[in-house]
Amino acid sequence: MIKIKLSFHGAAREVGRSCFSLESGGFSIMLDCGVKLREKDGCPLLPERTDALILSHAHLDHSGMVPFLYRENNPQIYATDLTFELSHLLQRDSVKIKRLRAEKQIYSDDDINNMLSSENVMGYGSRRNLTDGISFQLMDAGHIPGSSSILLEIEGKRIFYTGDIKTADTWLQKGAMLPKADILITEATYGNRIHPNRKELEREFLALVEETLERGGNAVIPAFAVGRTQEVLMILKDIPYPVYLDGMGQKVTSIFLQYPNYIRDIGLLQRVANNATWIENNSGRKRAMSEPSVIVTTAGMVSGGPVLQYLHRLHSDKMSSILLTGYQVEGTNGRLLMEKGYVIDSFTDSKIPIKMQKHQFDFSSHAGRHSLERIAKEVNPEKAFVVHGDPEPCESLGEFLSGICEAHVPGIGDTIKL
Numbered sequence: 525m526i527k528i529k530l531s532f533h534g535a536a537r538e539v540g541r542s543c544f545s546l547e548s549g550g551f552s553i554m555l556d557c558g559v560k561l562r563e564k565d566g567c568p569l570l571p572e573r574t575d576a577l578i579l580s581h582a583h584l585d586h587s588g589m590v591p592f593l594y595r596e597n598n599p600q601i602y603a604t605d606l607t608f609e610l611s612h613l614l615q616r617d618s619v620k621i622k623r624l625r626a627e628k629q630i631y632s633d634d635d636i637n638n639m640l641s642s643e644n645v646m647g648y649g650s651r652r653n654l655t656d657g658i659s660f661q662l663m664d665a666g667h668i669p670g671s672s673s674i675l676l677e678i679e680g681k682r683i684f685y686t687g688d689i690k691t692a693d694t695w696l697q698k699g700a701m702l703p704k705a706d707i708l709i710t711e712a713t714y715g716n717r718i719h720p721n722r723k724e725l726e727r728e729f730l731a732l733v734e735e736t737l738e739r740g741g742n743a744v745i746p747a748f749a750v751g752r753t754q755e756v757l758m759i760l761k762d763i764p765y766p767v768y769l770d771g772m773g774q775k776v777t778s779i780f781l782q783y784p785n786y787i788r789d790i791g792l793l794q795r796v797a798n799n800a801t802w803i804e805n806n807s808g809r810k811r812a813m814s815e816p817s818v819i820v821t822t823a824g825m826v827s828g829g830p831v832l833q834y835l836h837r838l839h840s841d842k843m844s845s846i847l848l849t850g851y852q853v854e855g856t857n858g859r860l861l862m863e864k865g866y867v868i869d870s871f872t873d874s875k876i877p878i879k880m881q882k883h884q885f886d887f888s889s890h891a892g893r894h895s896l897e898r899i900a901k902e903v904n905p906e907k908a909f910v911v912h913g914d915p916e917p918c919e920s921l922g923e924f925l926s927g928i929c930e931a932h933v934p935g936i937g938d939t940i941k942l
């Protein structure tokens with residue numbers, strides 16, 4: 525009788541601190557080790573021992589605790605080359621932000637450096653043995669460039685962890701690949717929501733940007749640095765006005781251009797990156813605001829970065845617009861902006877009322893409910909576990925899954941024998 529234990533250390537009935545472990549024959553594998561952003565104690569409850577860590581993608585809710593885990597446990601770490609490069613960028617940035625805010629550090633730049641020698645680069649589709657009877661491969665998850673779903677084989681049982689997944693093609697990427705498996709661990713960020721039609725959404729977005737520019741305003745577009753910034757630049761590819769690029773999205777765009785295999789149309793990404801003016805300092809920002817223009821900038825939830833400098837200057841300009849490009853977590857400036865009409869600059873602790881036109885778009889890089897159903901049907905598991913979603917979407921998807929297999933919606937700290 526094979527004994528495999530699956531434990532949920534985070535991202536169970538919540539989004540954030542993704543961290544799951546599989547244990548068989550005394551060998552322990554961790555899938556992701558992230559943090560819950562914007563929470564004081566946003567770390568997962570780590571198990572005592574980890575022999576190998578497989579990282580699905582670079583977002584900090586999946587990679588934010590990896591240097592800490594490495595310092596404590598010294599596991600071998602597996603991911604794609606692009607995921608490693610992006611995760612180091614985000615981990616180092618979080619160390620820097622904590623330093624600026626005088627917050628307690630979980631790990632240092634030295635911890636990140638020490639971990640590099642134990643990182644093992646994996647391509648999609650190549651199988652790797654971890655120990656006798658345990659192997660795995662990475663599959664393109666279509667979520668951000670370099671992102672993976674993880675297909676493990678433990679004593680003949682196939683276990684598929686979606687990671688964060690998107691099955692539909694976008695401008696930036698091709699959709700995810702799906703295998704057959706016995707066990708499915710699926711994300712459920714949009715477990716109870718259906719995405720709007722993407723093409724219509726893009727048309728509506730472009731129309732609002734153009735209206736803003738035609739009346740002489742600036743269209744300020746806050747976007748996540750990894751993926752969304754580049755997707756937005758590609759959607760704006762034919763806009764007949766100057767486009768400016770500011771913030772960490774510049775660095776990430778440069779990295780993507782060095783990894784053409786992960787990008788659906790590298791020529792197009794190169795063209796839109798060249799066409800945009802990359803802003804380096806405050807005089808560049810002033811220049812961008814002195815003419816009708818599009819400004820694509822971090823942070824995606826308006827929580828910091830150059831976007832606040834634009835808002836300090838443009839907040840009472842009714843000719844200008846701010847167009848959010850994704851989901852805004854409760855308590856973030858993006859959510860405050862849409863619900864209360866103001867944002868807070870946390871560095872100066874000042875409230876900025878926003879009179880600009882405000883819009884929000886769901887350019888999500890996660891599967892919506894219909895795609896999540898399709899993933900489950902295609903994988904066709906005996907058992908499924910729902911993770912990475914607020915309680916309601918998790919329950920809702922769990923209910924659907926119980927119609928096709930044995931479905932579980934675990935909580936943090938739960939361990940289940942497979």
Ligand SMILES: [Zn+2]
Pocket residue numbers: 581583667688
């Ligand atoms: Zn993600």
Ligand SMILES: [Zn+2]
Pocket residue numbers: 540542583585586688912
């Ligand atoms: Zn995530």
